[in-house]
Amino acid sequence: MSSSARPLVLAVALLAGCGRKDSPPPAPPEVLEARKLLAEAGFPGGVGFPTLELLYNTDEYHQKIAAAIQEMWRVNLGVAVDLRNLEFPIFMGMVHRGEFDIARQAYVGEYADPYAFLELFSADSRSNSTGWQSPRYEELLASSEATSDPSRRREALEQAERVLLDGVPLFPIFHYVAHNMIKPFVKGVFPNTRDIHPLQGVTLEGANAPKDGVLIFNGGAEPRSLDPALSQDVGGYKILMHLLEGLVMPDAKEGAPQPALADRWDVSEDGRTWTFHLREAKWSNGDPVTAGDFVYSWRRAVDPKTGSGYSHRMYALRGAREIVKGDADPSTLGVRALDERTLEVSLVRRTPYFLQILCINLFFPVHRATVEKHGARFMEPGNAVVNGPYVMTEWSLKKRKVFVRNPAYRAVDEVKLAKFIFLAVENADTAFNLYEGGQCHWLFRIPLAYVDIRRADHWVNPYNATYFYAFNTRKKPLDDGRVRKALSLAVDREKIAKYILRGGETPATRLVPPPSQLR
Amino acid sequence: MELAIQGRSPTQLALGRFRKNRRAWISFWLLLVLGLSTVVVPWSTSHDFRTQTLERSKEAPNGTYWMGTDANGRDLMVRTFMGGRISFAVGLLATVISLAIGVAYGAIAGFIRGKTDTLMMRFVDVLYGLPHMFLVIIAMAIFGKTFLLVFIILGCFSWMTMARIVRGQVLSLREKEFVEAARALGVSTGSIISRHMIPNILGPVIVYATLTVPSVMLQESFLSFLGLGISEPQTSWGVLINEGANSLNPIRVYWWLVVFPGSFLALTLFTLNSVGDGLRDAFDVQQR
Numbered sequence: 001m002s003s004s005a006r007p008l009v010l011a012v013a014l015l016a017g018c019g020r021k022d023s024p025p026p027a028p029p030e031v032l033e034a035r036k037l038l039a040e041a042g043f044p045g046g047v048g049f050p051t052l053e054l055l056y057n058t059d060e061y062h063q064k065i066a067a068a069i070q071e072m073w074r075v076n077l078g079v080a081v082d083l084r085n086l087e088f089p090i091f092m093g094m095v096h097r098g099e100f101d102i103a104r105q106a107y108v109g110e111y112a113d114p115y116a117f118l119e120l121f122s123a124d125s126r127s128n129s130t131g132w133q134s135p136r137y138e139e140l141l142a143s144s145e146a147t148s149d150p151s152r153r154r155e156a157l158e159q160a161e162r163v164l165l166d167g168v169p170l171f172p173i174f175h176y177v178a179h180n181m182i183k184p185f186v187k188g189v190f191p192n193t194r195d196i197h198p199l200q201g202v203t204l205e206g207a208n209a210p211k212d213g214v215l216i217f218n219g220g221a222e223p224r225s226l227d228p229a230l231s232q233d234v235g236g237y238k239i240l241m242h243l244l245e246g247l248v249m250p251d252a253k254e255g256a257p258q259p260a261l262a263d264r265w266d267v268s269e270d271g272r273t274w275t276f277h278l279r280e281a282k283w284s285n286g287d288p289v290t291a292g293d294f295v296y297s298w299r300r301a302v303d304p305k306t307g308s309g310y311s312h313r314m315y316a317l318r319g320a321r322e323i324v325k326g327d328a329d330p331s332t333l334g335v336r337a338l339d340e341r342t343l344e345v346s347l348v349r350r351t352p353y354f355l356q357i358l359c360i361n362l363f364f365p366v367h368r369a370t371v372e373k374h375g376a377r378f379m380e381p382g383n384a385v386v387n388g389p390y391v392m393t394e395w396s397l398k399k400r401k402v403f404v405r406n407p408a409y410r411a412v413d414e415v416k417l418a419k420f421i422f423l424a425v426e427n428a429d430t431a432f433n434l435y436e437g438g439q440c441h442w443l444f445r446i447p448l449a450y451v452d453i454r455r456a457d458h459w460v461n462p463y464n465a466t467y468f469y470a471f472n473t474r475k476k477p478l479d480d481g482r483v484r485k486a487l488s489l490a491v492d493r494e495k496i497a498k499y500i501l502r503g504g505e506t507p508a509t510r511l512v513p514p515p516s517q518l519r
Numbered sequence: 520m521e522l523a524i525q526g527r528s529p530t531q532l533a534l535g536r537f538r539k540n541r542r543a544w545i546s547f548w549l550l551l552v553l554g555l556s557t558v559v560v561p562w563s564t565s566h567d568f569r570t571q572t573l574e575r576s577k578e579a580p581n582g583t584y585w586m587g588t589d590a591n592g593r594d595l596m597v598r599t600f601m602g603g604r605i606s607f608a609v610g611l612l613a614t615v616i617s618l619a620i621g622v623a624y625g626a627i628a629g630f631i632r633g634k635t636d637t638l639m640m641r642f643v644d645v646l647y648g649l650p651h652m653f654l655v656i657i658a659m660a661i662f663g664k665t666f667l668l669v670f671i672i673l674g675c676f677s678w679m680t681m682a683r684i685v686r687g688q689v690l691s692l693r694e695k696e697f698v699e700a701a702r703a704l705g706v707s708t709g710s711i712i713s714r715h716m717i718p719n720i721l722g723p724v725i726v727y728a729t730l731t732v733p734s735v736m737l738q739e740s741f742l743s744f745l746g747l748g749i750s751e752p753q754t755s756w757g758v759l760i761n762e763g764a765n766s767l768n769p770i771r772v773y774w775w776l777v778v779f780p781g782s783f784l785a786l787t788l789f790t791l792n793s794v795g796d797g798l799r800d801a802f803d804v805q806q807r
Contacts, residue, residue, distance in 0.1 A: 060765060067591050067751045071571045074752075083751045429765050436769055448590065449577075450770050499573035499592065 031076045034489035038077055041482040046078025050477065054081045054469075056104035057091040057221070060428060061448060064500050065173065066104065069469070069491055076490040088221040088426075092233070096309050098129050100472055102487075105170070107511075108234055108465040110313075111356030112193060114157045114512040115144065117466065121164055124321060125312040127232070131474040132169030145349060154518040161512060168481060170470045171488035172508035174497045178463035179451065181435060181443040185209035188416070191461035193515040194255030195234075195444070198241060200389045200415040201252050208438070212419075217442040218431045219422035222398055226379040228364040229301035232310040237361050239422065242390045242403060243379075244364035245410075247276050247294070247343070248355050257355040261289065261365075261387070261410075262343070271350030272318075278341040281410035283367050285385045289410075291337035293365040299330040300371070301362050313362050316354060318346040389415045398424050451503040460504055464515040468508070533722065536801040543797020546790035553787055557603035566594035568601040569752040577766075580775055587775035589762065598754050599780050605755040606784070609670050609739045610732040610791075616674025617735075618728055621681025626712050626720075628682070629689030640686065643679045651676045652741065659747050669748060673735050684727055688720040722802035729795035733788045740784065756784040 027035075035045075043049040054070060056062040066083050073079040081102070086094065095103045109116040119125055122141055123133045140160035144153045164170075178195040185206040189197055204213055223236030228244060231237065241249065249260035262276035281289040300306055302314050302323050314320040318334025334346030347354065357363070366378070367385035374383040381392045389409045394402040401422040405415050423440060425431040428447040434440040446458065454460070471478045471487075478484060493507035506514070527535075538544055561568060566584070576592035578584055586596035628639040658672045692698065693716070701711050740757025742748040749755055763776030 063751075064590055068571060068573065070751060071569055071591070074569065427765070429768060432768065447768065449766050449768050449773070453770060495573045499576055500590070 027076065030489045034077060034486040037482040037486040037489070038079075041477065041480045041486070043079075043477070043483070046080075049077075049079045052081050052101040052475075052478070053084050054102050054104075055084050055086065055091065055094065055100045057088040058085040059426070061445075061501075062104050064448065065467075065496055068496055068500055072491050073487065077486060079487070079490075088233075089224045092224045095129050095470070098131065098472060098474065100129075100470075101475055101478065102472070103129075103470050104467075105470045106176070106465060106467045108176075108194075108463070109513065109516050110194075110360050111353050112464055112516045113353050113356075114161065114516050114518060115141075115353070117512045117516060118157060118160055118164065119312060119315075121169060122312070124315075124325065126309045126324070127312065128169075130169035130470050130472060132167055132471075134163055134167055137163045137167070148350060150518075157518065161510060164511060165509075168471065168484035168488050169473055170468045170511065171484075171491065172466055172468040172511055173491070173493055174467050174501065174505040175508045175513040176463040176465040176467060177504045177506075178459075178461050179444070179446045179503055180459040181432075181446055181455075181457055182459060183208070183435075183441040184457060186215065186441055188252065190253045191459050192253065192255045193462050193464045194250065195461075195463050195465075196237075196241070196250045196255035198250065198252050198389075199417050199420055200242070202417045204417070204441075210441070213417075215417055215420040215442070216440045217420060217422055218425050218434070218440050218444070219401070220424065220431075220445065221426045222424055227376070228297075228361040228366060229306050229308045230310070231361055239392075239401065240361045240364060241388070243384070243386045243388045243392060244361070244366070245281070245388045246358055246364045247278075248358050250359050255359075257359050272347045274345045274347070274354065275338070276343045276345070278343065279410055280341070281387055282408045283385045283387050284391055284406055284408045285367075286408065287367070287369075287385070288340070289365065289387050290340045291343040292340075293368065294343050294363075295335050295337050296368045297365045298335050298363065299333050300366065302333055303330040308362070310360075310362055313357060313360055316347050316351045316357060318348055321348075390420075400424060446503065448500070448502070451501070462513075462515055464513055466508055466511055466513045467505075468511065530722070533798075533801040537797050540797045540800060542793050543800075546793035546797070550787070550790040550794060553603070553783070553790070554607055557600045557607055560600040561597050561604070564594070564597050566597045568593065568597045568754070570594075577773055577776075586779045587773075589759075589776060590766065593752075595759075595775060595779060599756075599759060599783055602754040602756045602759050602780060603783055603787070605749060605753065606736050606739060606757070606787070609673065609755070610736040612670040613674035613677060613735040613739075614728050614731045616671060617678035617681055617731055618724065620675070621678035622685050622717065622720075622724060624678065625682035625685025625687075626689050626716055629686035630693055630708065630712055630716065632690070636686070640683070643682055646676075646679050652738070655738070655742065656745075656747060659742075669739060669742065673738055677731055677735060677738075681724070681727055681731070684723055685720055688723060689716050692716055692719055726795060726799040726802055729791060729798055733791040733795075736784070736788065736791075756780045760784065 038046065054066050056066050063085060070081050070083060073081060094100055107117060107120060118141060121128050121130070121132065123138055137160055140156050140163060144156035144160065147153050147156065178191065182189055185204050185208055186202060187205055188202045199215065202215060204210060204215060219235055219238060221235060223231055223233050223239065225231045226236060226239060228240050231240060245261050247260060247262040248257040250256065251258040261278055261281055263279045265274055265276045267274050278289065278291060283289060298314070301308055302311050302320050304324060304326050311324045319328055319332045322328035323330050323333060336344050338344050365387060370383060370385040371378045377383055381395050384392060386406060389406055390403040391406045392401055392403055394400070404419045405412065409415060425434065428445050431440060431443055432447050435443050471484050473479055497505045497507040570593060572592040574592065575588055576590050578588045580587045584594050584596065586599060589595055589598065624639065628636045655672050655676055659668065662668055698711060698715055701715055739748055739755060740760065743755050743757030743761060748757055759780035760777060763773070763780060766773045766776055
């Protein structure tokens with residue numbers, strides 16, 4: 001072919017392709033069903049559907065998923081949505097206040113039980129930002145709590161989950177797996193379904209181990225708060241569990257509760273009264289840790305004035321529900337100090353997973369005089385008085401937090417790791433580059449680009465967590481269950497898990513992830 | 520009888536000089552081709568810039584996807600050209616806005632002179648002193664991230680130099696005889712500015728405008744790089760380069776995600792600057 005003819009051929013080829021756009025493949029039955037529902041709700045083919053906003057926190061991962069959902073709704077339903085990303089603390093605030101249409105959410109179960117997930121959407125949960133309520137759902141949750149027969153409990157919880165999924169205040173996308181990338185010289189780490197790793201038992205040994213003995217961990221986005229009564233994100237927990245010590249704490253192997261500040265406890269016949277015997281321990285300023293500290297901290301956590309979005313996790317305690325609602329005084333909470341080192345806790349009913357609940361940061365003690373003196377800044381370095389294995393000596397916002405062994409800790413001999421640093425690198429790629437360069441030793445998230453290259457230092461294990469999107473059911477047209485259902489049906493979770501995440505995550509049609517499902 | 524030599528206006532002379540400047544002349548045509556391709560290519564290819572084929576994400580350039588695909592399995596070629604459309608549109612629209620404000624502002628200040636001029640130009644000095652990007656980001660935070668707003672805000676913050684240039688030109692022009700003549704004939708100030716001043720300062724204005732386009736394009740890229748520009752599924756070169764840069768990693772190199780949008784942006788900026796330089800040389804009377 002002569003060179004002068006080439007542009008002509010190209011032009012013809014281009015013109016021949018004009019107007020022929022990728023034709024979508026035939027729609028699967030769920031999509032047909034979704035279209036039907038949307039038409040019934042008054043938006044046939046998406047006509048007249050307002051442009052809603054899909055809210056997520058700034059992150060490559062969330063952005064790719066949001067873009068995929070946006071496109072699936074456009075192709076499958078003819079519905080257009082805008083994407084909006086915000087910094088994590090701001091995003092959490094907006095979701096908490098209900099200022100969203102559709103928001104990205106994830107929930108990590110504090111213990112392996114469906115109730116941990118289902119309670120989130122109960123009417124008096126302060127984390128339910130969807131505005132969805134159902135009397136039947138409440139009834140089923142209550143009956144699951146009331147019964148002591150495991151099979152009846154399981155049935156009630158499964159039914160409750162079906163009611164929830166039928167109501168579609170949310171649509172699950174996938175169940176997580178935990179990804180960790182850990183340098184081989186970091187010893188004493190155990191994969192577990194809670195992805196909780198207390199660092200005091202960790203040692204750095206072997207080739208390439210840092211000579212200064214400092215472990216550098218990337219903690220990701222700044223937590224919304226370091227007040228144990230307010231913190232409700234995983235990032236906050238990873239910090240708090242090293243600063244404060246509760247009655248029981250998760251162990252390194254399975255994240256299961258083990259004796260901590262309380263070395264033993266007695267449970268009454270009916271399972272409703274627990275008596276904890278505290279070990280001798282001191283706060284970092286030398287004050288003794290007393291049962292009274294727990295009474296103060298728990299009353300503070302449940303007090304509506306504190307404003308915890310997490311206080312529903314205390315509902316197992318007698319009086320908590322009424323106090324959170326504002327119907328009773330915090331002093332009526334079912335907890336009292338029998339003496340300096342004996343704590344009595346009264347529960348509403350027998351609660352099989354009570355010890356697991358006690359591991360939640362909401363139940364960690366705080367130092368009364370410090371809280372009263374410093375107010376909102378009581379956890380900041382210089383102000384904080386702690387009773388855990390570490391003290392925080394530096395907190396540079398969006399940069400790093402430095403933790404050193406707390407010499408006043410009751411079991412300071414067991415704290416093998418003398419010092420560690422939490423970086424606050426949000427971008428997974430940046431963090432990975434730091435890791436590869438040896439400036440970071442532990443990542444808990446792997447960039448999408450190499451999540452499927454399973455290197456020896458890349459640990460993957462099931463994680464008790466679900467990724468989902470929540471609808472704001474107070475907003476039109478999301479107040480219509482058919483619209484919500486249509487939007488949920490039109491999302492191809494298989495494809496998102498398989499081609500975007502590619503890390504072994506399983507597509508989700510339920511809220512409760514596999515580790516928490518009852519068998 | 521016909522004249523042997525035809526009279527040519529200064530503009531014609533300047534264009535002649537421009538055409539003789541090889542680098543500028545080639546750049547001009549290249550720019551035109553680039554601009555046209557952003558319109559033609561997305562329209563002529565069989566791929567849509569929004570369509571995601573998730574099972575074919577991050578594919579290297581191949582027979583189906585000539586420039587490969589991005590992380591969501593979208594054709595990078597059509598996205599690059601669509602991104603070019605936005606980048607060009609932002610550049611042109613913002614320049615038009617800055618042109619309108621700058622020329623009017625400068626002409627008025629220069630023609631009226633005195634206290635008004637001093638006040639107006641000190642205001643420009645104040646605006647110069649403020650960090651533009653910061654103001655743009657604040658404005659986006661207040662008014663929201665709408666598509667059109669990016670154009671307008673960028674335009675609203677890039678007219679100051681234009682105003683200064685125009686004012687300087689007008690200051691010297693208003694002393695010329697033809698202005699005096701117009702005034703003697705009783706032509707109003709508005710008409711003098713619009714009929715006599717503006718046509719006479721067109722040269723330097725065009726030159727400066729061509730140089731504004733690339734700077735605005737870069738600003739838009741920067742905003743998009745920060746995640747403040749335009750949003751999905753729309754794209755621009757800045758957004759594409761940002762995505763590409765994020766996927767640069769030591770293990771897998773998705774080179775096409777950076778190379779294609781990056782080279783298109785670089786080429787456009789280069790040609791725009793060459794054209795601007797060429798125009799300046801051609802219109803500059805003092806340099807010859």
